[in-house]
Each structure stands twice: as C-alpha cells, then as structure tokens.
C-alpha cells in the first residue's frame with residue numbers, strides 16, 4: 001500500500017508517511033492536502049476520510065539529517081548531473097572505453113571517506129590522472145563543492161509512489177533525480 005508523500009512548505013519532497021500519520025497532520029492543521037487518492041478511503045472509528053496522497057506542511061520544518069545514507073553511484077552521478085566534475089564532460093560526451101567513476105576528493109589512501117562531501121563524479125580518464133593525489137597537488141578541483149543532496153531521504157520511500165506523487169518529485173528535483181530514485 002502506498003503511503004502519502006509529504007512536502008515541506010517549500011514544496012521540497014521530504015518523505016513518504018503512513019496514511020494515518022499524514023491524516024493526523026492534516027487534522028491538527030499542520031499540513032494541507034494537495035492531492036487525494038480517490039480510489040481509497042481511510043476508515044477510523046468515527047468517520048471515513050478521503051486518503052491524502054500528497055500533503056504539504058503548513059510551516060517550513062528544518063529536517064535534521066539523522067542518518068548518513070550510503071552513497072551509491074546512481075545518486076552520485078545524478079547529483080552531479082552525469083558530468084565529470086573535473087573536465088565537465090557529460091556521460092554522453094565520453095569516448096570509447098571511458099566511463100563515469102567515483103572519485104574521492106581526499107583519496108582513501110590519505111584518510112578520505114565515502115561521505116557525500118568527499119566524493120564526486122569523474123570520468124575514468126580524469127580519475128586516472130588524479131590518482132591518489134590531493135586536488136592541490138595536481139591542480140584538479142571539483143567544479144562544484146560536493147554536498148549531500150536533500151533527496152537522499154527519499155531513496156527508501158519512492159519505490160512504490162504513484163504517478164501523481166512522482167509529479168511532485170519531478171517538479172522539485174527534475175526528471176534525472178526522479179529516474180535515479182526510481183531505478184536505485
């Protein structure tokens with residue numbers, strides 16, 4: 001059974017909630033209903049309610065990152081727009097046997113780790129060239145400082161979203177991220 005997609009006040013998709021919890025937020029006036037699943041009703045002891053499929057929090061909440069999700073290449077590449085962060089070539093511009101890889105800005109051999117802030121997309125050629133050097137040693141700095149994307153929280157939730165819910169994720173994050181979420 002699909003849950004309810006919860007958006008922040010900014011329309012940023014946050015997570016998928018059980019229907020019961022989503023209804024609680026609506027009844028307490030902490031969220032407004034944006035979309036209703038007309039094929040389902042929620043029955044409590046007292047009443048029947050239309051099932052919300054997308055709700056939006058009335059007030060913006062800052063979501064603390066409690067868990068550090070593992071970085072998969074699917075999401076790493078999507079975060080970086082499928083572009084090498086050193087030569088800026090898109091996946092589609094790579095030649096013959098080149099491919100996208102994960103580069104550790106601070107190399108693993110020098111104590112680097114796999115957190116979002118230390119990994120970037122690199123083509124195999126750039127990755128080989130950088131090797132296990134520091135960016136400053138070889139003059140190779142990522143085009144965009146790596147950071148953890150907010151949609152990571154959604155990875156575990158979107159496996160069974162509806163088309164209507166997918167629309168809201170696409171609106172906020174774009175088609176690439178939606179596809180990465182759905183194929184991970």
Ligand SMILES: [Zn+2]
Nearest residue numbers: 084087123126
């Ligand atoms: Zn490159």
